[in-house]
Amino acid sequence: xxxxxxxxxxxxxxxxxxxxxxxxxxxxxxxxxxxxxxxxxxxxxxxxxxxxxxxxxxxxxxxxxxxxxxxxxxxxxxxxxxxxxxxxxxxxxxxxxxxxxxxxxxxxxxxxxxxxxxxxxxxxxxxxxxxxxxxxxxxxxxxxxxxxxxxxxxxxxxxxxxxxxxxxxxxxxxxxxxxxxxxxxxxxxxxxxxxxxxxxxxxxxxxxxxxxxxxxxxxxxxxxxxxxxxxxxxxxxxxxxxxxxxxxxxxxxxxxxxxxxxxxxxxxxxxxxxx
Amino acid sequence: xxxxxxxxxxxxxxxxxxxxxxxxxxxxxxxxxxxxxxxxxxxxxxxxxxxxxxxxxxxxxxxxxxxxxxxxxxxxxxxxxxxxxxxxxxxxxxxxxxxxxxxxxxxxxxxxxxxxxxxxxxxxxxxxxxxxxxxxxxxxxxxxxxxxxxxxxxxxxxxxxxxxxxxxxxxxxxxxxxxxxxxxxxxxxxxxxxxxxxxxxxxxxxxxxxxxxxxxxxxxxxxxxxxxxxxxxxxxxxxxxxxxxxxxxxxxxxxxxxxxxxxxxxxxxxxxxxx
Numbered sequence: 233x234x235x236x237x238x239x240x241x242x243x244x245x246x247x248x249x250x251x252x253x254x255x256x257x258x259x260x261x262x263x264x265x266x267x268x269x270x271x272x273x274x275x276x277x278x279x280x281x282x283x284x285x286x287x288x289x290x291x292x293x294x295x296x297x298x299x300x301x302x303x304x305x306x307x308x309x310x311x312x313x314x315x316x317x318x319x320x321x322x323x324x325x326x327x328x329x330x331x332x333x334x335x336x337x338x339x340x341x342x343x344x345x346x347x348x349x350x351x352x353x354x355x356x357x358x359x360x361x362x363x364x365x366x367x368x369x370x371x372x373x374x375x376x377x378x379x380x381x382x383x384x385x386x387x388x389x390x391x392x393x394x395x396x397x398x399x400x401x402x403x404x405x406x407x408x409x410x411x412x413x414x415x416x417x418x419x420x421x422x423x424x425x426x427x428x429x430x431x432x433x434x435x436x437x438x439x440x441x442x443x444x445x446x447x448x449x450x451x452x453x454x455x456x457x458x459x460x461x462x463x464x465x466x467x468x469x470x471x472x473x474x475x476x477x478x479x480x481x482x483x484x485x486x487x488x489x490x491x492x493x494x495x496x497x498x499x500x501x502x503x504x505x506x507x
Numbered sequence: 508x509x510x511x512x513x514x515x516x517x518x519x520x521x522x523x524x525x526x527x528x529x530x531x532x533x534x535x536x537x538x539x540x541x542x543x544x545x546x547x548x549x550x551x552x553x554x555x556x557x558x559x560x561x562x563x564x565x566x567x568x569x570x571x572x573x574x575x576x577x578x579x580x581x582x583x584x585x586x587x588x589x590x591x592x593x594x595x596x597x598x599x600x601x602x603x604x605x606x607x608x609x610x611x612x613x614x615x616x617x618x619x620x621x622x623x624x625x626x627x628x629x630x631x632x633x634x635x636x637x638x639x640x641x642x643x644x645x646x647x648x649x650x651x652x653x654x655x656x657x658x659x660x661x662x663x664x665x666x667x668x669x670x671x672x673x674x675x676x677x678x679x680x681x682x683x684x685x686x687x688x689x690x691x692x693x694x695x696x697x698x699x700x701x702x703x704x705x706x707x708x709x710x711x712x713x714x715x716x717x718x719x720x721x722x723x724x725x726x727x728x729x730x731x732x733x734x735x736x737x738x739x740x741x742x743x744x745x746x747x748x749x750x751x752x753x754x755x756x757x758x759x760x761x762x763x764x765x766x767x768x769x770x771x772x773x774x775x776x777x778x779x780x781x782x
Contacts, residue, residue: 272555273549273555273556273559274548274549279662279758280547280548280754280755281754281755281757281758283755284548284753284754284755380659380662380663381656381659381660381663383659384655384656384658384659385656387554387655388655388656395670395673395674395677398670398673399670402670478559479555479556479559480555480556480558480559482556483554483556505780
């Protein structure tokens with residue numbers, strides 16, 4: 233079967249955080265059509281079990297396949313860390329997560345071979361960032377910290393708040409004491425805290441945004457498989473980006489319009505547990 | 508149909524917070540058997556839509572009916588506020604939520620007729636506390652505030668942390684400026700912040716815990732319907748309390764054993780979306 237070049241790329245996340253990945257894909261692959269699914273009725277994934285995340289991811293992938301996507305991006309660190317290796321065995325489509333691109337960039341960035349990872353409990357518990365980095369370069373030390381309060385703080389809109397800064401100082405204390413020079417923002421919400429995190433970690437530490445690296449990895453994947461969308465004209469945004477969510481799309485639209493360069497035109501609720 | 512006196516009472520919540528209600532029922536109705544369901548695979552409910560909460564609550568009630576419960580307690584403020592009036596029409600069993608008992612106690616407590624309510628976004632948006640209080644006494648002013656960071660702070664274990672206190676001061680500022688003398692802790696996690704909240708609101712403000720009031724309301728309901736369980740001996744705890752959750756029960760057990768007077772013996776995962 234030859235995949236259709238002009239088919240959309242499917243992107244999914246536990247909720248809205250994955251839109252930071254969508255944003256990077258829009259910037260770096262402006263011709264691609266996208267179908268986004270946010271599992272807003274079951275969000276968050278970060279504190280749930282591996283089996284549950286695999287089941288949820290499987291349902292979403294079946295939904296995306298029904299939309300005839302040509303490739304899938306798991307724009308959620310927790311699902312990438314806990315479910316990707318299982319679900320990729322079950323489908324024919326090319327699929328990529330955010331963890332591997334993020335880990336690769338951190339390896340290329342570190343000078344002193346000391347990398348920090350901040351993420352949800354599920355991602356940290358999986359140990360996947362650690363594993364991928366050490367498989368590539370066993371001399372690198374990886375220091376990890378689950379930061380469960382960051383997502384609710386971002387969702388409360390306290391991205392630049394002194395409370396969030398105090399929480400960040402506490403979460404990052406041990407990583408900084410371990411003299412990291414590179415920090416992976418291992419949850420799709422965290423790039424929205426970039427300015428504050430930069431202030432806390434200081435000039436010496438480079439922040440790695442897996443969302444950006446994932447857009448680059450997608451570009452390479454589409455190129456390799458000769459799956460680039462034909463060039464489109466500016467102004468054709470509306471029909472090319474479709475959004476789906478498992479909960480009501482009202483709140484979804486508000487948040488999405490704050491993050492994305494184009495206003496959301498088409499968004500629909502999906503009964504995802506039926507898939 | 509005569510209900511079986513010795514059947515268990517069903518209690519459910521979006522996750523683990525409802526165990527504060529279970530604790531009060533155990534203390535106040537020590538003879539009753541309980542079946543608890545925590546929707547840990549889809550937690551939280553506080554920021555999700557009314558339709559989704561109604562669908563989830565319906566599934567859980569069908570599961571509890573299958574366990575032959577004699578009555579149901581909706582031990583979740585959000586589900587009580589958004590779903591109870593819909594789901595109670597569909598079942599024959601007596602069912603009660605936490606909002607009405609909490610509102611009733613606040614009305615009996617206030618002296619200056621100024622009541623504050625803190626809760627999830629869903630509960631506040633429903634306006635149910637406001638509505639029930641003003642229906643009973645239109646002279647009472649109700650001041651409400653959604654506090655979405657409290658649940659994650661409790662789950663992080665920062666119940667007595669200066670960060671949590673700063674967050675609480677900010678959330679409660681306007682309510683205190685409005686000179687409330689009574690504050691309803693309108694989310695089942697909040698009683699775990701009682702000490703800290705008491706410090707923030709000061710001596711003049713009385714905290715109302717709907718969990719305690721709900722246990723009292725359940726007692727009245729069982730009495731009225733002649734549904735009290737026959738007396739049991741101490742030491743028979745094990746078989747009488749059964750716990751179910753939609754996600755893995757491991758984390759569930761850890762948290763529950765911190766809150767409840769008896770260690771959890773029997774706990775099982777349920778595929779709730781099939782109900």
